[in-house]
Amino acid sequence: MELQQILHERFGYTAFREGQQDIIEAVLAGRDTVALLPTGMGKSLCYQLPGYVVEGTIVVISPLLSLMQDQVEQLKQFGEKRVAALNSFLSPDDKQFVWQHFEDYRFLFLSPEMLASQAVKGRLQQMKLGLIVVDEAHCISQWGYDFRPDYLQIADALPAARPPILALSATATARIISDIEHYLAMKQPATFIHSVDRPNLHYEALEIEPFEKAAAIIKQVTTFEGPGIIYTQSRKKTMEYASMLQQAGVRATFYHGGMEQQDRMLVQRQFMHGELDWICATNAFGMGIHKNNIRQIIHDHLPQTVSSYMQEVGRAGRDGLPALVTLYYDARDAARTVEVATLDLPTDVHISRYMAYADAGKTRAQLVANGEMTDTAFRVLDYWMRQLAPSEVSQKIQELAADKQQQVSAVAKIVTSTCIRAQLLAYFDEQLLEKPQNCCSACGIERHAILAPYTDKNNSKDLLNWQQRLNQLLPFN
Amino acid sequence: MFATKLIVSIFARYNNQRGPSAVYHLFKGKKSGQTIQDVGLFQLYPFFSITPKLTKAQYDTYIEKLFAEQFILLTDENVVVTEKGHQLIEDFRPEGFDGWHYRGREHAFFKRLALVVQTLSNAPQTMRFLPIEQDGATQRFVKQYLRHYDFQQPAFQQQFTTQLRTLLERLQLDERSKQILVYRLSGYEQSGYTWHQLEQLLKEDVLSLQLRYISCLHSLINEAQHYPLIADLTQHIRIDQLLTQSTQKTATLFYKGYSLEQIAQFRQLKISTIEDHLAEMAMNDAQFPLTQFVSIDDTAAIRTQAQTLQTTKLRAIKEQLPHVSYFQIRLVLAAKGE
Ligand SMILES: Nc1ncnc2c1ncn2[C@@H]1O[C@H](COP(=O)(O)OP(=O)(O)OP(=O)(O)O)[C@@H](O)[C@H]1O
Ligand SMILES: [Mg+2]
Ligand SMILES: [Zn+2]
Numbered sequence: 054m055e056l057q058q059i060l061h062e063r064f065g066y067t068a069f070r071e072g073q074q075d076i077i078e079a080v081l082a083g084r085d086t087v088a089l090l091p092t093g094m095g096k097s098l099c100y101q102l103p104g105y106v107v108e109g110t111i112v113v114i115s116p117l118l119s120l121m122q123d124q125v126e127q128l129k130q131f132g133e134k135r136v137a138a139l140n141s142f143l144s145p146d147d148k149q150f151v152w153q154h155f156e157d158y159r160f161l162f163l164s165p166e167m168l169a170s171q172a173v174k175g176r177l178q179q180m181k182l183g184l185i186v187v188d189e190a191h192c193i194s195q196w197g198y199d200f201r202p203d204y205l206q207i208a209d210a211l212p213a214a215r216p217p218i219l220a221l222s223a224t225a226t227a228r229i230i231s232d233i234e235h236y237l238a239m240k241q242p243a244t245f246i247h248s249v250d251r252p253n254l255h256y257e258a259l260e261i262e263p264f265e266k267a268a269a270i271i272k273q274v275t276t277f278e279g280p281g282i283i284y285t286q287s288r289k290k291t292m293e294y295a296s297m298l299q300q301a302g303v304r305a306t307f308y309h310g311g312m313e314q315q316d317r318m319l320v321q322r323q324f325m326h327g328e329l330d331w332i333c334a335t336n337a338f339g340m341g342i343h344k345n346n347i348r349q350i351i352h353d354h355l356p357q358t359v360s361s362y363m364q365e366v367g368r369a370g371r372d373g374l375p376a377l378v379t380l381y382y383d384a385r386d387a388a389r390t391v392e393v394a395t396l397d398l399p400t401d402v403h404i405s406r407y408m409a410y411a412d413a414g415k416t417r418a419q420l421v422a423n424g425e426m427t428d429t430a431f432r433v434l435d436y437w438m439r440q441l442a443p444s445e446v447s448q449k450i451q452e453l454a455a456d457k458q459q460q461v462s463a464v465a466k467i468v469t470s471t472c473i474r475a476q477l478l479a480y481f482d483e484q485l486l487e488k489p490q491n492c493c494s495a496c497g498i499e500r501h502a503i504l505a506p507y508t509d510k511n512n513s514k515d516l517l518n519w520q521q522r523l524n525q526l527l528p529f530n
Numbered sequence: 531m532f533a534t535k536l537i538v539s540i541f542a543r544y545n546n547q548r549g550p551s552a553v554y555h556l557f558k559g560k561k562s563g564q565t566i567q568d569v570g571l572f573q574l575y576p577f578f579s580i581t582p583k584l585t586k587a588q589y590d591t592y593i594e595k596l597f598a599e600q601f602i603l604l605t606d607e608n609v610v611v612t613e614k615g616h617q618l619i620e621d622f623r624p625e626g627f628d629g630w631h632y633r634g635r636e637h638a639f640f641k642r643l644a645l646v647v648q649t650l651s652n653a654p655q656t657m658r659f660l661p662i663e664q665d666g667a668t669q670r671f672v673k674q675y676l677r678h679y680d681f682q683q684p685a686f687q688q689q690f691t692t693q694l695r696t697l698l699e700r701l702q703l704d705e706r707s708k709q710i711l712v713y714r715l716s717g718y719e720q721s722g723y724t725w726h727q728l729e730q731l732l733k734e735d736v737l738s739l740q741l742r743y744i745s746c747l748h749s750l751i752n753e754a755q756h757y758p759l760i761a762d763l764t765q766h767i768r769i770d771q772l773l774t775q776s777t778q779k780t781a782t783l784f785y786k787g788y789s790l791e792q793i794a795q796f797r798q799l800k801i802s803t804i805e806d807h808l809a810e811m812a813m814n815d816a817q818f819p820l821t822q823f824v825s826i827d828d829t830a831a832i833r834t835q836a837q838t839l840q841t842t843k844l845r846a847i848k849e850q851l852p853h854v855s856y857f858q859i860r861l862v863l864a865a866k867g868e
Contacts, residue, residue, distance in 0.1 A: 122664050130658055137666070147666035299730075306727065313583075313725075315714075318662060322721040325660075516731050519698065519709040526651050526717035527691040529684070 059105050060098075064131055070095045072247050076219075077102055080184060085218045085239040087190070087230055089246045092223040092367025093343070097124060100186040100219055101131070104159050109183030109216065113162045114207060116192045118142055119317075120341035121162040124188075128160055138162035139173070156180045165203040168210045178212045185211060187237060189340060190220035191360050194232040199398060199453045200429060202436030208238035223367060224249060224360040227482050249363065249481050250474065253370045255503050256493040257379040258468035266353055266381050267297060273351065273379065275301050277504040279330035281349030282338065284365055286393055290353070294333035304510050305331035308338045330510060339365055345372040348504055352380040355387055357394045358460045359467065359480050375491075375503045380468055387465045394457045397427055399434040401447055407434055408443060471495050532738035533592065536577075538601050539619040542611045543572045547843060549607050554589045557581045559633050561774045563806030567864050569630070570813035576627035580744050582634040584737075592737065626703050626745035628752055631768050636747040639767045641668040642675070644715055644722070646763065647694075649676060650687050651717030662716045675762060686759075693757040701749045706732065707742040711750075714743065772814050780807035805857050813864040820865050824858045832862040 056077060060066050069077075076088045076099045090096050104111045115121045121138040128136045135158045137151045155161070155176055167173055187193070187207065197204035211218075220233045220242075234242055261269055270283060283294050291307035298305035306329055308320045323329040325344055332338060336356075347369045356362040362380075370376030403426050410417045421431045437446045463480065470476040473493040475485040491498045517525070540553050548568070555565040559579020569578050596602050601615035611619075645663045649672070652659045661669060679686045698708050710732075716722040725736045732739065751768065754761040773781060783793045794804045812818045820829065832854060835847045844859050851859075 126660050126664065130660075144665060144667060150666055150670070306724065316724040316726070318664075319716070319722050319724050322660070322662065322716065326719050326721055328719075328721055514731065516709060516713065519705060519712040520695070522709070522712045523691075523695060523698070525720065526647055526712070526715055527687070527694070529650075529687040529691040 056102065056106075059102055063105055064098065064101070066098075070098075072245060073098055076245050079243040079245070080217055080219050081106055083217050085237075085242040087220045087225075087233055087239070087242050087244045089222055089225055089230075089249070091247065091249050091251055092364065093371040094223075094247075096188070096221040096223070097127070099221065100184060100188075101128065101160075103184055104133075107183035107216070109181035110156070110158050111160050111184045111186060112177070112182060113160060113186040113188055114165055114168060115162050115188045116164070116196070116201075117189075117340055118164075120188070121164070123341040123343070124162060125160075133159060135159040136161075139167050140164045141166065165201060165207055169203045169206055174210050177210070182212070182216045184216050185218045187218065187220045187233075189222060190233045190237075191222045191225045191229050193236050194225075194229040195358060195360055197232075197236065199433050199457070202432060205236050205436070208236060224363040224481070226480065229360075248478070248483055250478055250483070250485070251367065251370065252489045253373055253375050254366060255375060255377050255489075255491050255498060256366075256473040256477075257377060257498060258473060258494055259379065259381050260469075261381050261383055263383045263385070266383070267294070269381060270294065270351055270353060271297055271301055274298060274303055274305075274331060274349075275507050277377065277500060277507055278348050279303075279507075280324065280327070280344065280347055281331050281351065282347065282365075282368060283331065283333045283351045283353065284336060284356070285333065285353045286335065286390075288335060291333040291335060294353075295331075298331055298333070302509060303331055304329050305333060308332050308334040310335060310337035336361060336365065339368065342368055343371065344368070346374070347371065348374075348376050350376070350378040352378075352382075355380070355382055355390045355461060355464050355468070357390055357457070357464075359463055359477070362464055362467075363477070377500060377503050382465075382468065387461050390461045390464075391458050394461065395454050397429040397433075398454055398457075399426065399430040399450055403430060403434055404438075404443060404446055404450075407438060531734065533735065533741050534596060534601070534738070535619050535622040536624050536741060537592065537596065538611060538615045539622055539624065540574065540577060541602055541609045542616065542619060543574065544568070544609070545572070545840075546605070546608050546610045547841065548609060550593055550604070550609055552609070554584070554586065554593075557584055557589070559629070561776075563803075563809055563860075566774070566806075566810050567813060567860065570864050575630035576624070578629040579633035580627060580629040581737075581740065588737065624745065626701065626707070626749035628748040629744075630772070631770070632748055632751070633769060635767050635769060636744065636751060638668070639751055639764055640714070640747055641665060642672055642763045643760075645669065645672040646675065646690070647715045648717060650681060650690060651720075653682055653687065655718050659718075662722070671765075679759070690759045693759045697750065697753060697757045697760055701746065701753060703746055703749060704742070706734075707746045710739050710743045711746045773810060777807040777810045780804055781811050784808070784811070805860070808857075809860050809864045812861050818865060820861060823861055824854070828854050828858060829862050832859055836863060 056074065060069065071094070072088070072090050073095055076086060079086045080099070080103050088096065088099060100111055100113060113124070115124065118140055121140060125136050125138050137154070137158050139148070139151050139161065141164070143151065163173065192201070193204045218237050218239055220237060225233065230244070259269070274281070285291055285294060288309040288311050291309050295305050295307040306320055306323070308317060320329070320332065321342070324332055350366045350369045352365070356365060366378040369378055406420060406425055407417060410420060417435065418431070420426050421428050426434070434446070437449050441449060467473060467476040467480060472485070472488070472495050474488070478485045488496065491502055516522070537553050540556065544552060552568065555562070556569070556574055556577055557580055559582050569575055597604070600612055601618055602609050602611055604610070641663045645661055645668055648659070648662050663669065681687070701708065710728060713728060714722045723731070725739060728739050729736050750760070751764045754764050779797065780793055783796065788796070790801060790804050790808070794801045812820060824832070831851055832847060835850050839846050839850070841847070844856050847859050848854070848856060
């Protein structure tokens with residue numbers, strides 16, 4: 054069948070978007086492929102469509118539970134039944150069900166940690182694979198070294214005779230691309246790089262005194278249209294912003310990783326359905342959020358990496374219409390962000406404790422159980438201790454810390470530069486050819502030209518009684 | 531306020547004989563001998579394991595408030611309900627709970643209900659919507675259910691709605707508890723509310739709301755049998771196997787005739803743990819052969835002491851009856867038979 058025809062019949066799209074067809078053809082020609090397309094431009098299709106051409110299961114390695122679930126649901130909406138996600142959060146019942154039907158799936162989503170398990174590896178060795186996809190592949194560089202080492206070991210988990218690998222990302226520098234190729238052991242990959250520029254995003258970076266931040270944010274939200282997301286660094290802050298916005302009459306709530314699963318889902322759906330206009334969130338809210346008409350993204354801090362900044366602002370303007378992305382910072386932000394970013398790195402003390410446990414013949418994982426180090430720190434340390442000599446590990450961790458510091462500096466440098474857009478592109482080794490109007494705050498920006506004014510949505514404070522509410526949900530008599 | 535009253539009323543049932551964490555363990559459904567035994571002793575079956583996810587920190591902030599407001603106070607490490615506390619709970623009747631038989635499983639029922647309601651609510655408009663429950667087991671269950679009843683038929687949609695409404699009407703619960711349950715459900719372009727949102731709108735704290743919601747779920751499931759379309763969603767939710775898993779293993783061996791020591795050795799557990807199991811068995815099983823461990827006379831003596839001393843403290847009883855063992859006292863206090 055023609056690709057066009059599948060696109061139309063299966064997915065209901067009339068045409069490929071820029072880049073999609075080339076990428077799909079490379080994959081179908083059996084080549085390892087690295088594809089960079091900007092956020093929201095349709096990377097998923099690059100593996101969804103081949104699912105109906107190649108023989109064998111398409112394995113998608115995905116960093117986040119919520120992202121996997123969204124992709125699974127999206128495929129189900131396209132009428133696909135043979136799709137599942139295997140991750141450590143599944144209930145035992147579900148795990149068993151997926152396990153029983155493992156070979157039958159057309160699309161199988163895995164976390165890198167799942168992929169690393171012997172059982173999964175063994176299973177993959179024995180089944181027919183059609184394509185291996187690493188979604189958000191910059192996570193290899195971003196997380197592999199100091200957060201989720203299993204990202205560095207994907208290649209080891211794959212069968213020797215494997216189908217092509219497709220690595221997808223919206224944000225990858227030359228260094229990240231070479232990490233991707235290296236750690237995935239790609240063979241002469243075809244590389245497709247599209248500009249990371251999103252012309253309809255208008256960048257703002259505003260220096261402000263810490264005590265004025267909240268007021269400025271509230272003012273902005275109540276002056277210009279939403280919907281939007283405010284990104285902040287702590288759970289407590291998400292709640293503070295939400296309550297301030299509510300008091301100002303804005304339909305807002307908070308979202309963070311500490312909330313129960315059901316509540317997180319409800320917030321997401323309320324936002325999707327336009328029942329809420331603003332979400333105050335930690336970076337737990339992001340990847341996998343596809344709301345077309347987000348008009349604003351506000352940061353109250355410097356993000357830890359340029360990639361995460363791109364990802365987060367990339368939620369805006371997916372309908373192609375203008376959107377404003379604003380970052381408020383103060384002089385001490387960089388230091389604070391570095392602190393947050395290096396919080397979970399192992400230290401020299403951890404290294405010696407690790408060795409003491411090993412010498413005493415104790416299970417090293419007990420270090421976590423005994424409260425001597427965090428889970429993340431242990432995972433990272435354990436990985437490096439197996440890779441390097443102990444003396445080198447200390448050195449390595451210093452490098453990691455320095456690297457984090459440097460990444461934060463890169464963000465700081467970009468937002469304080471003479472053109473945010475040009476510097477963002479430069480970071481990804483691109484040159485800005487054409488500046489849109491209202492490019493960025495450094496070039497000069499007219500907010501009113503980008504956004505319509507705020508309109509007061511009726512934020513009703515009263516609940517219906519249960520009979521009325523039930524009648525609204527089920528209006529069947 | 532609901533949670534405050536519930537906690538105080540449970541301390542009142544403990545009759546000044548338990549410390550501040552007792553209610554926490556009860557709500558969490560702790561499977562230790564003490565907690566399980568207390569359930570029988572003080573008739574706390576309805577409240578066992580009603581909030582398995584409650585954290586100690588959450589609970590502690592709550593308890594501190596109760597102390598601060600002087601509903602309870604601490605005497606000899608035991609919680610005593612004050613006069614003010616007794617006034618608080620004077621008219622309070624916690625209806626609907628049946629924790630002993632659900633222990634967190636009620637959430638699986640709610641997931642099914644939520645997905646069915648969402649599907650029916652969307653049905654007249656669209657079949658393309660993102661399911662609010664992504665859990666595979668729930669999705670498979672609901673898919674089968676909906677297919678079985680041919681859910682796109684208006685007749686089914688009406689019947690389902692009527693059964694759910696009538697059932698809710700019949701429940702002997704506050705309107706508010708029902709309102710919370712219904713607001714946790716989602717429908718066509720109207721999502722459910724988060725706990726925090728409900729807290730703000732109803733001006734009642736999250737734990738209280740969650741407890742009300744649990745009571746509503748329990749009674750909904752318990753009363754569903756005359757409403758077949760709802761009853762079908764309650765399949766395999768109620769736990770009728772009441773012994774904890776480990777106790778079940780001990781029970782199997784015990785009824786095969788093995789001694790306590792043999793069971794302990796065989797299972798590589800301490801004797802005291804096996805004794806916990808036996809106490810749990812005594813509590814749950816009216817057929818438990820109590821006389822195998824305690825003579826009829828001693829049983830009567832222990833019961834009498836417990837009554838005259840108005841206590842369930844093992845040590846107090848033991849002081850009066852030095853010849854019986856602690857284990858014997860525990861068994862007698864746990865056993866149901868009079
Ligand atoms: N050819 C197409 N025609 C129309 N719509 C498309 C096409 N391809 C993808 N889309 C739509 O674009 C939206 C975004 O696609 P997708 O989720 O794949 O983005 P993405 O590039 O992976 O973004 P992110 O970097 O945020 O993950 C989806 O809603 C999808 O349905
Ligand atoms: Mg994507
Ligand atoms: Zn610019």
